[in-house]
Amino acid sequence: MGGKVVFKEYDPDQLTFLPYKLEELVPSGHPVRVVKQVVDAVDVKPINRKYKGGGASSFHPKLMLKLLVYGYLTNTYSSRKLEEQAAQNVHFMWLLGMKKPDHNTINRFRSEKLSGVLKQIFSQIVLLLQQEGIVSLKEAVFTDGTKIESAANKYTFVWGKSIKNSREKIKSQLDELWHYAQGIAKEELKDTTPLEYSEINPEKVKETISKINAALDDKEEVDKKVKQKLNYAKKHWPENLARYDEQEKLLAGRNSFSKTDPDATFMRMKEDHMLNGQLKPAYNLQITTQEQFILNYTLHQTSTDYQTLPSHIDQYGSLYNQLPKAVVADAGYGSDQNYAVLEQKGIEAYIKYNTFDKEQKAGIKAFSNDSLHYNEDENYLVCPMGQRMQHTSTGQRITTSAYLQLISRYQAQNCEGCPMRGVCHSAAGNRIVEINHSLRKHKQSAKDRLNTEQGIKYRKRRPADVEPVFAQLKHNHGFRRFLLKGISKTEVEIGLLSIAHNLRKWKA
Template identity: 75%
Template sequence: MGIKRSSAVVFKPYDQDQISLLPPSLDELIAENHPVRIINKVINEIDTKPINRKYKGGGASSYHPRLLLKVLVYGYLNNVYSSRKLEEQTRVNIHFMWLTGMKTPDHHTINRFRGEKLSGILKEIFSQIVQLLVAEGIVNVKEAVFTDGTKIESAANRYTFVWGKAIKTSKDRIKSQLDALWKYAQGVAAEEMQDSSSSEFESLAPEKVKAAIRKIDEAISDKQDVPKKIKQKLSYAAKNWPQNLERYDEQEKLLAGRNSYSKTDQDATFMRMKEDHMLNGQLKPAYNLQISTQQQFILNYSLHQTSTDYGTLASHIESYQALYNQTPAAIVADAGYGSDQNYGLLEDKGIAAYIKYNTFDKEQKEGIKAFSNDSLHHNEAENYLVCPMGQQMAYIGDRQRVSASGYVQIISCYQARNCHGCPMAGVCHSAKGNRIAEVNHSLRKHKQVVKERLNSEQGIKYRKQRPVDVEPVFAHIKSNHGFKRFLLRGLSKVEVEVGLLSIAHNLRKWTA
């Protein structure tokens, strides 16, 4: 019978007070292929003159912009977005310590550099990094790009807001009540009001409204039996309406055509956010981020204050052209960008549009819907449509339709000669009388071209590639790296954050 022997556990010794002859170099502690080395190499190669010009000179010495840019880019690459946490990293993280040469800028310096020095010029730095990718043969700014958008919440308060509709309702109420007071004054003081007209306050200019209230008050001041309610209303109107109208005018200027803005970030617009996989959500102050990608690298980004995608394409392309002095060969995007305006814009710029229109997918499965306006044959030479029963529909004129962006569409109208007794009348149209069809011929032609292009071999390839090229970039930024809300406020500062996110994403992918 053997004897069981217990073996002692042996631990490796360590001594926190051990003194080394020479202190270790930080460079020796960082692996040769570590991403921080790529960050350092890339930022050392770019031209920082655009940032340098933001410094006035004189006074105390400043941290080098290259150093601070390295801190920010490496921080955004590692999901460290707060200036306080970045300051902490420069004191405790050997990678940040190596990048800064043991310098420790405080969070005020980091935040001022990010919000002020990089504002308006970071895109130049971004484009330089993209050009380095081009030089490596990783991307090509001349080829097709994949475009999409996402909404990112602003740092603004979610519950302090101004709505365009509320302003209009308030102004309409003031006009209605002022009109009622004016009519009352004309009724009880016709002689005093005979040379006055209510058209004086039609525009609701604060000074004219103030003058109108004064006129009403003077007209009825010496009249007997004026109801107390009228006097109270006039007193309230004189005290509040002019200053309220001045405030509404200022708010409308800030809205600049938008439907809303946040009081704590006036550049942010309230947008419906997709909060979960069921697309449930709520209205929050946010910005619409548009990007164009290739091989999941971001080649262009732009920030917008509108929630819809189709109105962002024109300025997004202008931004691309400003960065690289040329446009891409093609743009591939989903149906959110499909519009007559966008198709025409791309055609004028010589860019092939691989952009679906809103009924493209349904038409692929079911064909063009029977009896729809799109199904009606158009005789271009004689300009008439042919109804489903073969009857000619005569051209009766054009009308204009203006989009929210101000784009004017020409809608041609056609009317059938006699629908009475037609066996198809019930399913062809539901209106009384002869059917009237409205057609946007420009959009119709664009859709036909786009349909053929999307169903070509190249188009099918692009359609398959789009969801796996641009959409994962948003997933990486928002889900994998936790950036779902901006830290700064104001369009120019938020654009800096987007630039840092884009640079960090590209370098992260490059190092991978």
């Protein structure tokens, strides 16, 4: 038989001689101590300026900042859950000195007081990392992007193409009404002309409909359906066009926006287990890292990464008054504009272009434009059969990011009877090619740089430096969707997430 079972003494109602101290319940080296130490060291004057003064007293900005940073560090993102933690969790209670802000106070601080100023706090923390020798703002950095879903309703969207089609439909129907009226009341409309597409606005359309109505007013032979159409047009078209004008202002050059979060753009998200694309309202998050620490973050309303790099690098410079010696990124950033911007700023671009990996494996494709020899002194190309292709013209092209490119055109002298014609080109006449010499030079420089010993090291290091950060944020810490709406508020969320990530890794 076994011995007598003995239980440890347990009396939850037993009084203690001295009350417990919260300080004794928080282990040394605990992340909450790191948050307190770092936030105490930063200057919160940028946040202080957001307070107007007067009225009831407010919780100190450092207390509120500690609450949010530690909340994001522990995957507690909801203001209501943060309110609960402040009242129940020993670590939060110790950090806040037993203060208990309610969820409305927490949300207002996050949405209003941190908006536009949190990046200044974030940069101070990065500078502390630099002082510790953990990161270097002057050395090479690694940049990449990911899309994070907006808090908006994913079924309430407006498309730019739909607005354009609706305008064209109104224009077409108005033309039909105009031509119908001309056939019946030509004399009344002899001094007026139909609207051009550029004139399709609420005032002009309303005026034109009034003219048509006035011309047809005393005509007995007017079709009843035309009268119904005119009544509908008078009532709805100016109102619809005014709405389209407002929607186009919100689009600001984008192809779409969400009605419940107009700052969010519909982007293709690869989220299911088969990585199938799904269109959802989202923001494009760009980060720059070093040793897996986030040094810079920006949010963008465009889904294409290459359009985000110039402003992303500009912010890096404004945050730290210095630029890195090199930027390492994947082929999504390899554009003529980005190479030119980095070159102008004196930054080495270790950035692939779209065909770099294929060229590494199989070489440059035979007969492609890139394979043609170029004589820079005399400005001509040489075709695969050795024939000169003379320069015929130079034109301009403006990219979707409003970047001006110069395009040179060359034409072969005689392709008739060439044995290579079938594989060289299939168009009628002599082969014509267009070359962007600026991009051609940038690609060659990038290729040479990427294939140096240093370039190979950076290429190997890039996926191990920046990509795991996204895995940490989205997979390990479950931040896949914003809680707040609007780019200014979502930037605050990313800022808190970035600060929390850096502090979590700093003392890990």
